[in-house]
Amino acid sequence: MKNSIAERIADFLQGYPPFNMLSHRALLQIATEVTITYLEKGDTIFKKDDIEHDNFYIVRDGAINLYYSSDDVKEITNIHDIGDVFGLRPLITKEPYKLTATANEESIVYGIPITVFQSVTDYNTQIHKYLITAFASNAFDPYTAEEAGEIFGDYLPNKSQDMANFQTANYTRSPITCSMESSLKKAAKKMSDHKIGCIVVVDDTKKPVGIITNSDIKNKIATGLFPIETPVTNIMSSPVMTSKKGLTIADGQLQMIKHSIGHLCITKDGTVNSKLIGVLTHHDVLVTLGNSPTVILKEINRAKRTKKLRAARLKGNSLLKSYIEQNIPLSHIINIISQINDAVIIRAVELALKKMPTEPPVAFSWLALGSQGRKEQLLFTDQDNALVFEDVPENRYAETQAYFLELAKLVTTSLNKIGFEYCEADMMANNPEWCKSLTEWKTQFKNWILKPDEKAVLLSSIFFDYNLVYGNESLVNDLTDTIFTTLEKTNLFYKFLGREAIKSPSPLGFFKQFLVEQNGDKKELFNIKSRALMTLIDAARLLILSKQIKGVNNTYKRFEKLAELEPNNKELYESCSYAFKALSKFKTKQGLLRNNSGKFIDLKTLTKEEKLKLRRCFKPIHEIQEILKIRFDLKNFA
C-alpha cells in the first residue's frame, strides 16, 4: 500500500550518511518502520544508564544535546543538528547508554529501528565502518566530509582523559587565499574585508606556497622595507608548515611551538604538494582550549554559521559559571556577559543580512527589550526584541515591513538555536506588531503613555527598557526624545507604573516566613523574580523615567544614578542597588545549578546564612515601595 509519509522520510534520509549509501528501495523499507518523535526543548530521549532502545536516531529538525552527567556535573559533549545520527550505542554493544540526550530546542527526531536497519544493510561493510567511526569519534558532523569517501578515513580519536587536548582541531575550512601574482595591497584589502589576520598564497593548482600575516605587513611594509604594490611573493613566509586534516589540538599546538609559527596549513594529503583545504591558527587552538572573554568575542565576530555562535555562547556560560564560583563582582560579570550577548545578536543580525536577497531598503535599528535591554541577562532567557525602520512613503510601507519581518524571522530563529528561547508572548521583531516604522513606534508609545491601561502597563515593563544593539542610532534617539516629551505631558502613566511596582506581593509572610508557590509543579518553591526582583526593576524604571534620565538601563546603575540625584535617599537607593545585585546572583547560581532561568528557588538548598542574606535584601524592597506610594500618590489610586 502507498505510504506518502514513508516516501518523504526516505527522501530525507537519502541526503545524509550513512543512508546515502543505500538504495531507494532499502530506504523505503527502513522509512516505513520509522518512529517520528516530537520533542520540546529539554525533553529527554534517553538518559545515562537507561537500557538500550530498539532504535537509533537521526535529527529531522532542531538539535539534540548529548550530555555526560554525573551527580553534580552536566557537561555537553556534543550537539547534533539536522541530519546527524546519534544514540548509536545499541548498534555496537548491548549496554546501557553512557550519555543523556535531550532536546536543545524544539525538535523532531526519527527513530530508526535497529533490527530493520541491520537486516537491510547486513552485508554493507562500508556502512558499518562508517557507523563505528561515527560512534567512536562521538564528535562527528557529516559536513566535515567535503567529498564523499573521505569520511571513511580511518580516523579514531585518542582515548584520553583530557578531552579538549585530543579533540580534532577545528580549523578554518575554505580559507581566504590569493594568487602568487597578486600585489600585497590587494591581499591586504582581502584580509581586511574578511576581518582575518592571515592569508595563504597559493599557486594555480591551489597548493599553498606561502603565508602572509599581519605581522609580516607590519614588519616589512609599514617599516618601508617594501612598497605597498610589491608582489605578495616578496613578503610571504615560505615554505609553509602543513598537516593532514584530523590532527588533534595537542598535535597542532605542538607543531606550532616546534616551528614557532602561528599558522598551520591543512592540505589534502598533509604535504605542501597537495591542495589546500584549511588553515589552523594559533587562535583556533586557543579557542578550543581557552575560555577568556576576548577569545569568545573574537570567535563570535568571526562565526560564519549559527552553530559556531551557539558554541561560543555556550562557552560564555561556562565562563559565567567560573566567575560566579570565583566570586567576581556581579557588576563586572554583568558587563562581560551582556557584551557577549550583544556580540552574539549583532553577529546573528549580520549573518541574517547576508542571507537576505537584497540590502535593507532603508535604515533600521534592532532593539533588545526587557532584561536584555537592561543588560541584565546572565543566563539564557527568553528573547525579547523589536525593530524600528526609517519612515517610508505609504505605498512602500507594506513591502518594507515585509522585508524586515523576513530578516527578523531569520534572526529570531538563529537566536533560538543559540539558546535564547522564543518569547512566549511573542514580543519579537518577527511579529508585525513589533516591527514598525519610526512614526508608527512613536504613535505606539504615545498611546501607551497618554492612554494607559492594563495592557499598556504590562507591555511597558518590556518596551521601556529598550536598547539599541544593531543598526541606526539616530532612529532610536529620535524615538527616545519623543517618549520623554510625551512623558512631560502626563502624570497618569507614572501612577499606572507605580501601581504595578507596589502590587508585587511581598516576599515575606506575616510570620516573616518566605512566601512560596502554593500549587503547580513549582509548589513549595520561592519565585525570586516575581516576588523580589521585579519590584526593584519596576521601581527603578519608574523613578528614572520620572527624572527624565536617558540611557541608564541597568537596574543597579539606575539606583546608583538615583542615589546621586537624591542625596537624602542615598542610603536606600544604594541598598536597593546592592539588593538587586545580590538577588541576581542568587538567581544565576540557582539557574546554573538547574540549567534553567533560576527563577524558582528551592529554599531547602540554601544555607542558613544564605537565607539571612536573602531576608536582608527584602528590607529595601519594602521601603522603596513606601516611597513610591507617597511620591506618586498611589494610596487612593490602587
Added chain:
Amino acid sequence: MILKWFRKSKKDYPNFWMDYISHFKNVEKSLIENTRFVAFDTETTGFDKKNDRILSIGAVTFVGKSIHVNNSLELYLEQEVFNPETVKIHGLMKKGSLQKVTELEAIKIFLAYIKNAVLIAHHANFDKNMINEMLLRHGLGKLKNKFIDTGYLFNQSKHVIYRENLKDHYSLDDLCKELNVPKVDRHTANGDALITAIVFLKILSRLDKRKKLQWDYLLS
C-alpha cells in the same frame, strides 16, 4: 419519534459497525499523555457535504509524542463524482494508477483504525461532516469519537494580548508558518494528517507551558 427509534434496530447494523460501537462502552477518562490520538485529513471533490465526495483519507496515530510511520493510514477511494477543479490541489485523478477501494471498504478500514481514539483535524467540522455524510449514505450512524480542532486550539494558544486581533480563519499553511512546521507533502491526505499531528503537539506544548492543559479545554 418512537417509531423512528425502532426503525433501525441494532440487528440491522453490520458487524464492523457494532465492533466500532463496542469501543465506546465503559471507557474511562484517561490522562492526556496516555490517550490514543488519531490525526486525520480528507481530500475531497469540493466543500459541499451532500454532493461532494471523499477521494482520500490519511491518518496517523500517536500516544505521547511519538508517531509510528507503519501505523499510518492512507486510503484512496473510488468515486463516481468528480470535480476537475480540485485536481490541481490534491492531484488525484478519476482514473489514477493508485490502488483504490470502494467507499464501504474505506469506511470499514477507517472505523477499525480509529476505534475510540480522540480525533484531531484542522477545521475538524468539515472532515467530520464529510465522513458522517458518507456513513449516512451507507445506512450507518454518526462518528462517536471526541474531536479536537487544531484551528480552534491555535486561537486559544495565542497570548492574551493578541486575542483581540486574531484572524477568524487560520489555514493549515498559516499554522505551519507560525509554528515552524516543515511543509512536506502538503495536500496528500496522510501528509496533511502528519502535519496536523505535529501542529497539534506544538500547540499542546505551548498550552502546557501555561498550565491550561485540561480536557474540557481541548475539546471544542
